[in-house]
Amino acid sequence: MAAERPWTAPPVNAGSGVTDSSITIEGVRQVFGDTVALDGIDLHIRMHTRLGIVGPSGCGKSTLLSNIAGLVEPSAGSVAIGRATTAKERLARCALMPQKDLLLPWRSALDNACLALENRGVHRRAARERARPLFERFGLAEFEEHMPAQLSGGMRQRVAFLRTLMAEKDVFLLDEPFAALDSITRASMQEWLLGALTQEPKTALLVTHDVDEALLLTHHVVVFSARPGRIVHKLDTDFPTNVPRREIVTSPEFAHLKEQALEALEV
Numbered sequence: 015m016a017a018e019r020p021w022t023a024p025p026v027n028a029g030s031g032v033t034d035s036s037i038t039i040e041g042v043r044q045v046f047g048d049t050v051a052l053d054g055i056d057l058h059i060r061m062h063t064r065l066g067i068v069g070p071s072g073c074g075k076s077t078l079l080s081n082i083a084g085l086v087e088p089s090a091g092s093v094a095i096g097r098a099t100t101a102k103e104r105l106a107r108c109a110l111m112p113q114k115d116l117l118l119p120w121r122s123a124l125d126n127a128c129l130a131l132e133n134r135g136v137h138r139r140a141a142r143e144r145a146r147p148l149f150e151r152f153g154l155a156e157f158e159e160h161m162p163a164q165l166s167g168g169m170r171q172r173v174a175f176l177r178t179l180m181a182e183k184d185v186f187l188l189d190e191p192f193a194a195l196d197s198i199t200r201a202s203m204q205e206w207l208l209g210a211l212t213q214e215p216k217t218a219l220l221v222t223h224d225v226d227e228a229l230l231l232t233h234h235v236v237v238f239s240a241r242p243g244r245i246v247h248k249l250d251t252d253f254p255t256n257v258p259r260r261e262i263v264t265s266p267e268f269a270h271l272k273e274q275a276l277e278a279l280e281v
C-alpha cells in the first residue's frame with residue numbers, strides 16, 4: 015500500500031514567508047511534587063505533520079500539551095516551536111483545545127467560538143459572521159445563542175473545537191477533541207478535521223484514547239508508557255486521505271499497525 019499512497023508529508027521547510035511551526039522536544043521531564051508525570055521525552059514533529067499520542071490514563075499526555083503550549087514549563091528539558099522557545103512565544107503560536115471544554119458560561123455558544131478572534135482585535139460582529147457557517151457545518155445551527163449550560167456535552171465539545179479552529183494558529187494541540195461524541199458525529203468530525211488539515215495544513219498533535227482515531231487522522235503515532243510517561247513505540251501511519259475510511263480500516267496494513275499499537279499499550 016505504501017507505494018500507492020498518493021499523499022506524502024510536506025517538506026520540512028515550506029516555501030519562503032511561512033513561519034516554521036515544527037516542534038522540537040528534548041529531554042522533557044515533568045514533576046509535580048512527588049509525581050513524575052513525564053520523563054525523557056524526545057520528539058521532533060515536522061512542520062505541517064500530524065502526530066497522534068496514545069497512552070494510559072495519567073501518563074502525562076495532557077501535561078505534554080501544556081508544556082508545548084507554554085502553560086506549564088517542564089521541570090527539565092526544552093520545547094521549541096520553530097524558533098519560539100519561551101513559554102510566552104510558544105503560547106502565541108498554539109491553539110489548544112483542552113480536555114475539559116472550559117467554555118465561558120456567560121457567553122453564548124457563538125460568542126465562545128469567537129473569543130480568540132475578538133482577542134486579536136476582530137470586531138465581534140465580523141467574528142460572529144465568520145463563525146456562523148461553521149455552526150451549521152458542525153450540526154450546531156440554531157444553537158448559536160444558547161448558553162453552554164443549555165448544550166449537551168457533545169455540543170459543548172464541538173463549540174470548543176470550533177473555537178480552537180477559529181484561533182487560526184499554525185499549531186493545533188487537540189486533547190481528546192471528540193471523546194464526548196457519539197460514533198456517527200465523531201466519524202463526521204474526524205472526516206471534517208482531516209479534510210481541513212489536508213486543505214490548510216497545520217502542525218497538529220492529537221491526544222486520544224482511540225487507537226483507530228490516531229491511526230486514521232495522523233502521519234505518526236507515539237505510544238506512551240504508564241506514568242512516568244515515556245515513549246515506548248513509534249508508528250508511521252500516513253494513510254491516504256482520499257480513500258474511503260472503511261477501505262482503510264479493513265486493510266491488512268491498518269490491522270498490522272493497530273496490533274502493534276495495542277501491543278505497545280499492553281492491551
Ligand SMILES: Nc1ncnc2c1ncn2[C@@H]1O[C@H](COP(=O)(O)OP(=O)(O)OP(=O)(O)O)[C@@H](O)[C@H]1O
Nearest residue numbers: 046049051070071072073074075076077078113241
Ligand atoms: N497541575 C498539576 N498538579 C499536580 N499534578 C498534576 C498536575 N497536572 C497533572 N498532574 C499529574 O500528572 C500526571 C499526568 O497527568 P495528565 O493529566 O497529563 O495525564 P493524561 O495522560 O492526560 O491522563 P488522561 O488520559 O486521564 O487524560 C497525573 O498523575 C496527574 O495527577
Ligand SMILES: [Mg+2]
Nearest residue numbers: 075076077113
Ligand atoms: Mg489528559
